[in-house]
Amino acid sequence: MPVVGYVSFSEAAHAITDYIVGYYSALRPHEYNGGLPPNESENRYWKNSNSVASFC
Structure with missing residues (x-):
C-alpha cells in the first residue's frame, strides 16, 4: 500500500482486492x-x- 495514496481508482481497487x-x-x-x-x-x-450428505 502506498504511503501517499493511489494514482487511480483502478490501482486502489486492485490493491484492495489483492489484500x-x-x-x-x-x-x-x-x-x-x-x-x-x-x-x-x-x-x-x-x-x-x-x-x-454421502452418509444417507
Whole structure:
C-alpha cells in the first residue's frame, strides 16, 4: 500500500482486492471461525457437509 495514496481508482481497487484475497481470507485467523482463516473454515465446512450428505 502506498504511503501517499493511489494514482487511480483502478490501482486502489486492485490493491484492495489483492489484500482481501491474498491475506485477509487466505491467511488471517478470525476469532469467529475458531481461529481459522475463512478459506480453511469454508473448506472444513464443505468437507463435513459432503461426508454427512454421502452418509444417507
